[in-house]
Amino acid sequence: MSEHIIQVSDVSKSYGGVVANKDISLSVRKGGITGLIGPNGSGKTTLFNSIVGYHPIDDGSIKFEDKEISRLPVPEIARLGLLRTFQQTRIFSAMNCVENMLISLPHRKMTIMQMLAQNSKADHDRAAQLLDFVGLYEKRLLRSGSLSFGQQKLLEFAMALMNEPTVLLLDEPTAGINPTLINGLIDRLKRANSEFGITLFIIEHNMRVIMNMADTIYCLAHGEMLASGAPEDVQNDQRVIDAYLGAH
Amino acid sequence: MTGTGNKIVSYITLALFIILAPLLFPDYRTSLAALWLLIIVALTWDMTGGQMGYNSLGNIFFYGTGMYVAAVVGISLAYDVADYTNAAGGGIYKFTDAQYFTGMLVGSLAAGLFCAVSALILGWLLFGLRGPYFAIGTLGVAIAAGELVSNWDWVGGGQGIALPVYPYDLDQGKLFFYYLFAGLGVAVFAFCAWLYNTRFGAAINAIRDDEEKAEAMGIHTLRYKLIAWSMAAFFVGVAGAFSAFQLIHFEPLETAYQTINLGIFMVVCVLLGGKGTLWGPVIGAIMFHVFKEVTWTYFLGWQWVALGALIVVTVVYFQDGLMGWLKTRRPEWFGIRVEQKAAIAEAAE
Numbered sequence: 275m276s277e278h279i280i281q282v283s284d285v286s287k288s289y290g291g292v293v294a295n296k297d298i299s300l301s302v303r304k305g306g307i308t309g310l311i312g313p314n315g316s317g318k319t320t321l322f323n324s325i326v327g328y329h330p331i332d333d334g335s336i337k338f339e340d341k342e343i344s345r346l347p348v349p350e351i352a353r354l355g356l357l358r359t360f361q362q363t364r365i366f367s368a369m370n371c372v373e374n375m376l377i378s379l380p381h382r383k384m385t386i387m388q389m390l391a392q393n394s395k396a397d398h399d400r401a402a403q404l405l406d407f408v409g410l411y412e413k414r415l416l417r418s419g420s421l422s423f424g425q426q427k428l429l430e431f432a433m434a435l436m437n438e439p440t441v442l443l444l445d446e447p448t449a450g451i452n453p454t455l456i457n458g459l460i461d462r463l464k465r466a467n468s469e470f471g472i473t474l475f476i477i478e479h480n481m482r483v484i485m486n487m488a489d490t491i492y493c494l495a496h497g498e499m500l501a502s503g504a505p506e507d508v509q510n511d512q513r514v515i516d517a518y519l520g521a522h
Numbered sequence: 523m524t525g526t527g528n529k530i531v532s533y534i535t536l537a538l539f540i541i542l543a544p545l546l547f548p549d550y551r552t553s554l555a556a557l558w559l560l561i562i563v564a565l566t567w568d569m570t571g572g573q574m575g576y577n578s579l580g581n582i583f584f585y586g587t588g589m590y591v592a593a594v595v596g597i598s599l600a601y602d603v604a605d606y607t608n609a610a611g612g613g614i615y616k617f618t619d620a621q622y623f624t625g626m627l628v629g630s631l632a633a634g635l636f637c638a639v640s641a642l643i644l645g646w647l648l649f650g651l652r653g654p655y656f657a658i659g660t661l662g663v664a665i666a667a668g669e670l671v672s673n674w675d676w677v678g679g680g681q682g683i684a685l686p687v688y689p690y691d692l693d694q695g696k697l698f699f700y701y702l703f704a705g706l707g708v709a710v711f712a713f714c715a716w717l718y719n720t721r722f723g724a725a726i727n728a729i730r731d732d733e734e735k736a737e738a739m740g741i742h743t744l745r746y747k748l749i750a751w752s753m754a755a756f757f758v759g760v761a762g763a764f765s766a767f768q769l770i771h772f773e774p775l776e777t778a779y780q781t782i783n784l785g786i787f788m789v790v791c792v793l794l795g796g797k798g799t800l801w802g803p804v805i806g807a808i809m810f811h812v813f814k815e816v817t818w819t820y821f822l823g824w825q826w827v828a829l830g831a832l833i834v835v836t837v838v839y840f841q842d843g844l845m846g847w848l849k850t851r852r853p854e855w856f857g858i859r860v861e862q863k864a865a866i867a868e869a870a871e
């Protein structure tokens with residue numbers, strides 16, 4: 275019904291006395307790229323964790339495809355097709371890249387009989403194709419733990435694509451990636467959005483990156499929503515500039 | 523092509539050796555059957571311990587339970603169990619050949635199924651525990667089961683149960699039990715080889731490496747943990763059933779729920795050979811069995827000290843076992859390499 279696939283309304287979350295999110299409301303447009311920015315400690319990752327069910331929220335409502343998900347546990351939310359990557363990259367470091375890709379097949383769509391089958395040629399082809407897409411094809415038989423941090427991030431991104439999510443929440447996808455690779459990554463994120471039709475919701479510190487990609491941007495500061503709107507509006511908002519320069 | 527050819531030749535050689543070994547070394551039939559038991563419990567322990575990262579110290583529960591279920595079911599086909607196990611009864615119970623073998627067959631299947639279902643229930647309760655807590659939790663289950671059974675008169679209490687003796691020549695019986703264990707061992711090995719190559723195998727590896735990430739990817743973690751442990755429990759239960767008929771008499775604490783013997787040996791075998799590998803548990807079981815036979819024969823009195831020293835040395839210096847050590851020394855043997863794109867494209871054509 276709604277063009278907004280994720281709707282967060284008045285969500286609050288505190289850790290003891292620290293208010294990490296206070297009355298946050300935002301919505302993520304289906305098929306779009308939405309950005310979430312804010313200084314360190316402004317509550318971005320807390321909000322992500324709330325959405326994917328990592329911890330219970332104190333107050334408010336979170337809807338995915340018009341279904342209330344704020345009380346569901348992590349695996350159930352993931353099985354709805356709402357996936358996230360981690361700020362501290364998490365891959366299966368003892369496995370090689372291909373194995374990492376194959377384990378990322380959308381198991382939520384499989385029956386136990388399908389689980390007890392071997393991966394098909396099509397699965398292997400898709401893994402190879404996506405590894406090529408992120409530029410890791412040559413290293414696909416190496417232990418993924420031996421890759422550089424930036425390459426591990428790319429691998430995690432490819433794994434997320436392999437999982438065929440409806441919405442992908444990316445926590446700082448360009449952090450720790452070589453500046454020359456960033457342009458390539460922006461291009462790949464945009465293509466994932468346009469070619470695979472995956473809605474993206476991205477936390478990003480790099481202003482140039484997020485301004486280039488997102489159609490809507492939300493800015494948090496001190497756990498509260500500071501500003502929202504089109505990239506150029508947010509970029510020129512005096513409150514956002516102050517928050518980043520520390521005046522807030 | 524030559525690769526697969528070599529493989530087939532080596533598997534045939536191995537199969538011939540397995541079949542001929544008890545005929546070539548008749549004095550070692552029982553010892554070889556014991557080796558197969560070690561291989562079975564090591565392989566099944568590794569299904570959860572090595573492949574899924576859940577180190578159970580309680581798999582011996584399924585061995586003991588398998589013994590009891592097989593004995594009770596086997597007896598009940600011919601006689602009333604309470605009369606049979608009544609220590610004060612003094613009755614004499616004869617089994618015909620048909621009763622003996624049907625009892626063993628039905629009892630073994632029942633043992634496997636009962637243990638598989640027990641694993642589902644126990645897993646439901648215990649899989650919330652992680653790391654050492656899971657190990658201690660499962661150990662507690664095995665110890666408690668031993669104590670409960672030894673106070674349960676219907677199954678013979680602390681006396682245990684005496685089963686009928688193999689109906690034909692006893693030497694032939696040794697051969698019979700060797701082939702039973704060998705058959706089960708080969709079946710378990712083949713099952714593992716197949717399972718670890720399926721998507722299910724990959725999913726339990728993912729649980730081992732990062733369970734939180736696996737959950738975040740939408741993998742049905744609890745479901746797969748239950749299924750994996752249940753499969754392992756089935757085979758251990760059947761092995762326990764075979765042991766019950768092979769040993770003729772067993773009792774709860776030292777034979778069935780023998781936590782400090784077989785319950786620990788299976789873990790040591792896997793650690794020696796290498797956790798999370800297909801061949802590791804098999805090689806580890808052979809190494810351990812030889813070590814155990816030698817020390818128990820030539821260093822009697824010091825055998826437990828030697829065993830303790832072996833465990834300490836393994837845990838401190840060779841945590842990844844023989845296979846893990848080879849994998850770091852010779853990664854190319856395990857297919858770990860940088861592959862060039864052009865070479866792949868050519869190979870594909």
